[in-house]
């Protein structure tokens with residue numbers, strides 16, 4: 650396994666008076682898709698927001714390519730090459746697809762090759778390029794949110810539950826897109842959909858009640874049904 654692109658070491662985060670994350674240690678190897686699983690309220694979003702500097706860690710170290718980024722502002726963390734696709738997708742409904750994409754670039758201009766690649770990954774975005782984002786379907790909105798994160802080269806993308814509320818056929822089409830994106834960028838994926846997660850993930854961490862309950866390779870979790878049963882109750886949507 651390659652050296653880690655991201656490491657969390659003993660990270661604890663409070664929101665107001667509440668202790669939400671407790672001593673989170675997590676290693677994300679460079680390249681591929683790495684999954685953070687956990688049930689509702691387990692602390693997945695808080696972990697991603699802490700990495701992005703949207704919540705300040707009370708304790709612990711967050712290393713990106715070896716540099717401690719825990720005290721940096723979100724804009725400086727983004728400039729280092731980390732993008733965040735939040736659960737609410739963070740797109741602007743009143744703007745066109747093109748305007749949404751342009752706002753995600755640093756100077757408003759597009760690299761033609763990257764744009765062509767994005768059109769190939771998500772053809773609907775080319776079709777609806779001049780349409781307002783609110784006219785897109787849920788799946789297309791999610792594609793736009795992901796496309797915004799990769800319109801410029803990023804080293805690491807944090808994606809919060811991209812399959813939430815999407816139809817199975819749309820989720821299936823996203824598997825190929827994620828595999829393609831992961832050829833040039835490391836993805837840290839928060840998920841509850843185990844089928845989606847296991848088809849993409851190389852490593853997996855399970856978080857429960859703000860604590861890491863398990864870390865390992867996805868292959869060993871897929872093979873170990875007893876472990877799955879133990880973790881399913883903590884983390885996964887049993888219907889997936």
Ligand SMILES: Nc1ncnc2c1ncn2[C@@H]1O[C@H](COP(=O)(O)OP(=O)(O)OP(=O)(O)O)[C@@H](O)[C@H]1O
Pocket residue numbers: 664665667669687688689690691692693694695696
């Ligand atoms: N702004 C906030 N104020 C108070 N508590 C919060 C806030 N945001 C999150 N929490 C609490 O922190 C805990 C972890 O929330 P978090 O959103 O990280 O969970 P999650 O695993 O992402 O869940 P979900 O799958 O539902 O998005 C929950 O108990 C939640 O109620």
